[in-house]
Amino acid sequence: MARLPRMSQTINYVLVGPRSINVAALIHIGRVHFINMATEDKAKEGVPERSKENVERAVTDQTAKKQKAPKQPRPPKEPKNVKPSTIKPAKAPSTPAEPLDPDTMFKEGWLKAVHAERPAEHVFTRFPPEPNGYLHIGHSKAIAVNFGFARYHGGDCYLRFDDTNPEAEEEQFFVAIQEMVEWLGFRPYKITYSSDNFDKLYELAEKLIAYDGAYVCHCTDEEIKMQRGGPNHGPRFACAHRERPTEESLAEFRAMRDGKYKAREAFLRMKQNIEDGNPQMWDLAAYRILETPHHRTGKKWRIYPTYDFTHCLCDSFEGITHSLCTTEFLQSRVSYEWLCDAVKVYKPMQREYGRLNVTGTIMSKRKIAKLVELGVVRGWDDPRLYTLVALRRRGIPPGAILSFINELGVSTALTNIQIVRFEQSVRKYLELTVPRLMLVLDPVPVVIDNLPDDYVEEVELPFAPKDPAMGSHIVPFTKTVYIDRSDFRELDSKDFFRMAPGKSVGLLKVPYPVKATSFKKDETSGRVTEIHAEYEKPPEGESFKKPKTYIQWVGKSERHGSPIVAEARILNSLFKSEYPDAADGGYLNDVRDDSEEIYPSAMIETGLTEIRLRAPWPEEAGEQHMKKGCLTGEHSKDSRVPGFETVRFQGMRVAYFCLDKDTTADKVVLNRIVSLKEDAGKAA
Numbered sequence: 226m227a228r229l230p231r232m233s234q235t236i237n238y239v240l241v242g243p244r245s246i247n248v249a250a251l252i253h254i255g256r257v258h259f260i261n262m263a264t265e266d267k268a269k270e271g272v273p274e275r276s277k278e279n280v281e282r283a284v285t286d287q288t289a290k291k292q293k294a295p296k297q298p299r300p301p302k303e304p305k306n307v308k309p310s311t312i313k314p315a316k317a318p319s320t321p322a323e324p325l326d327p328d329t330m331f332k333e334g335w336l337k338a339v340h341a342e343r344p345a346e347h348v349f350t351r352f353p354p355e356p357n358g359y360l361h362i363g364h365s366k367a368i369a370v371n372f373g374f375a376r377y378h379g380g381d382c383y384l385r386f387d388d389t390n391p392e393a394e395e396e397q398f399f400v401a402i403q404e405m406v407e408w409l410g411f412r413p414y415k416i417t418y419s420s421d422n423f424d425k426l427y428e429l430a431e432k433l434i435a436y437d438g439a440y441v442c443h444c445t446d447e448e449i450k451m452q453r454g455g456p457n458h459g460p461r462f463a464c465a466h467r468e469r470p471t472e473e474s475l476a477e478f479r480a481m482r483d484g485k486y487k488a489r490e491a492f493l494r495m496k497q498n499i500e501d502g503n504p505q506m507w508d509l510a511a512y513r514i515l516e517t518p519h520h521r522t523g524k525k526w527r528i529y530p531t532y533d534f535t536h537c538l539c540d541s542f543e544g545i546t547h548s549l550c551t552t553e554f555l556q557s558r559v560s561y562e563w564l565c566d567a568v569k570v571y572k573p574m575q576r577e578y579g580r581l582n583v584t585g586t587i588m589s590k591r592k593i594a595k596l597v598e599l600g601v602v603r604g605w606d607d608p609r610l611y612t613l614v615a616l617r618r619r620g621i622p623p624g625a626i627l628s629f630i631n632e633l634g635v636s637t638a639l640t641n642i643q644i645v646r647f648e649q650s651v652r653k654y655l656e657l658t659v660p661r662l663m664l665v666l667d668p669v670p671v672v673i674d675n676l677p678d679d680y681v682e683e684v685e686l687p688f689a690p691k692d693p694a695m696g697s698h699i700v701p702f703t704k705t706v707y708i709d710r711s712d713f714r715e716l717d718s719k720d721f722f723r724m725a726p727g728k729s730v731g732l733l734k735v736p737y738p739v740k741a742t743s744f745k746k747d748e749t750s751g752r753v754t755e756i757h758a759e760y761e762k763p764p765e766g767e768s769f770k771k772p773k774t775y776i777q778w779v780g781k782s783e784r785h786g787s788p789i790v791a792e793a794r795i796l797n798s799l800f801k802s803e804y805p806d807a808a809d810g811g812y813l814n815d816v817r818d819d820s821e822e823i824y825p826s827a828m829i830e831t832g833l834t835e836i837r838l839r840a841p842w843p844e845e846a847g848e849q850h851m852k853k854g855c856l857t858g859e860h861s862k863d864s865r866v867p868g869f870e871t872v873r874f875q876g877m878r879v880a881y882f883c884l885d886k887d888t889t890a891d892k893v894v895l896n897r898i899v900s901l902k903e904d905a906g907k908a909a
């Protein structure tokens with residue numbers, strides 16, 4: 226089996242077995258799809274605890290105990306681009322390993338076992354987000370697991386919007402979520418909504434009452450809390466409503482439906498087992514009153530089913546064979562199965578895997594909203610964030626995300642990953658896929674005095690030196706070329722091999738070296754404004770000395786449209802530490818001042834034009850369906866129209882870049898996707 230090194234030395238796999246969590250400390254009632262897509266409404270559902278946060282906290286506490294904190298605070302990233310002083314440009318940081326079989330995560334381990342447990346003839350899975358926030362990198366695992374598992378087994382996966390809380394939903398999120406699923410290369414079998422089933426769910430609720438499996442309760446939050454043992458985990462007991470006749474509960478349930486009660490005055494609760502050790506069996510709410518109109522069913526309903534009542538039944542209606550969710554739902558499995566049995570419907574198999582957590586950033590919807598509001602970031606899709614829209618804008622290829630998840634594998638362990646590990650995976654992916662161009666971030670003109678004013682030599686540059694199939698393009702070598710300021714020194718020294726007065730240096734792919742002869746400076750700023758040089762073409766028949774180093778350059782030729790001037794945004798980590806929330810004064814105090822550095826007049830060679838025309842190039846996973854040559858930059862509802870981020874390249878000796886969506890007809894804006902090498906001091 227072809228395998229990459231498992232990265233096990235560098236990734237912290239933290240086992241948080243369910244038994245290691247103090248069950249009594251958790252009141253887990255379930256509406257917890259994904260981390261940090263907080264459901265603010267929990268307390269309103271007759272469920273007294275903010276369960277998700279409790280689970281999160283417990284998991285985090287456990288994690289914190291088992292996981293070694295970084296020995297020292299992460300040093301700030303070195304802002305300057307890497308400038309290796311070796312001849313060959315753009316060496317990969319490590320030798321690329323044999324590519325991993327993209328289906329490894331399904332062929333081995335946990336997912337293999339899950340399939341073996343129920344080897345359904347036609348696999349049906351579902352991805353069930355609540356439409357109340359942007360998806361983040363953690364969700365990409367849920368998408369890859371659910372859609373990928375179905376695809377691998379020749380089955381189908383539903384995209385089901387869990388829209389049972391009209392108070393939390395917003396139209397924009399439905400669109401954004403669907404877009405992200407498609408961006409990752411998956412096609413939902415059907416797009417469904419939990420609200421499609423409101424009639425059916427209501428019927429089953431009446432049935433459950435008739436079977437003596439549910440009752441209408443009028444207790445307050447406080448009372449329910451006490452019935453569940455209270456803050457000190459005391460004895461648990463049932464309320465008087467539990468024993469009311471089924472006819473009475475049925476009548477009261479209909480009264481709830483028909484408007485007799487206001488929100489929180491009545492709940493339908495499932496008659497589970499208050500004595501059970503599992504809080505998911507403590508007579509969870511099945512229906513609650515919400516007076517907000519629903520975006521799809523309008524004012525038809527005043528009562529809405531809870532997550533615990535809805536989720537398993539919708540799975541059942543859709544014939545889901547494998548209901549795959551994260552380990553936060555482990556305890557919910559009991560109530561899931563209880564309800565399917567209680568109303569006598571088909572019972573899917575729920576199994577739980579460990580979620581993916583990335584450290585060094587924040588995922589909380591509320592916290593990201595604050596960063597947006599304060600103008601710390603440019604929006605929800607700011608490339609320094611880890612929402613999926615942000616990763617897309619940053620130019621991370623969807624295939625790189627899938628490959629990263631596949632590399633990590635799927636198990637029941639929570640996976641905590643540092644940003645640097647994610648970037649390493651992305652870098653490896655880009656190294657093997659994207660074309661190369663010459664780019665200078667901070668240009669200084671070099672005038673080659675011994676060339677005629679109209680001198681043009683067309684130099685052929687391969688798009689990928691190791692992959693001739695990617696072809697090549699022509700760039701003009703002219704009397705004036707631009708080099709990067711960091712490639713020139715006013716004073717030469719023995720250990721410096723780039724351009725300095727009296728020293729020969731190679732320009733990538735230009736036949737002969739150039740030698741700097743003099744330079745001009747701005748007296749006020751002290752900055753070099755112009756360098757003069759000679760082209761060291763030897764007389765016919767004579768040889769020349771090969772230079773020690775070649776540097777990248779961009780020629781000046783109006784006829785060729787060269788250079789292309791761009792604003793280059795060098796994106797660094799947004800936060801100083803690995804655990805921004807743990808910073809003194811909270812995550813806002815942990816924001817770096819230099820998380821974005823801007824080079825306003827970077828210069829790119831004209832090969833960019835061809836890459837733009839060919840984008841998406843190469844056709845990445847998730848981008849194969851896109852039409853070439855219709856790049857507009859804007860994301861339209863038509864997912865076949867590629868966005869600017871599909872224009873990706875390696876700026877040789879500098880970094881990987883893509884076009885940012887702020888690019889216009891008059892202005893090119895670049896995002897740095899990742900550096901060429903992991904910044905010094907970062908390696909674990």
Ligand SMILES: [Zn+2]
Binds near residue numbers: 442443466
């Ligand atoms: Zn009660």
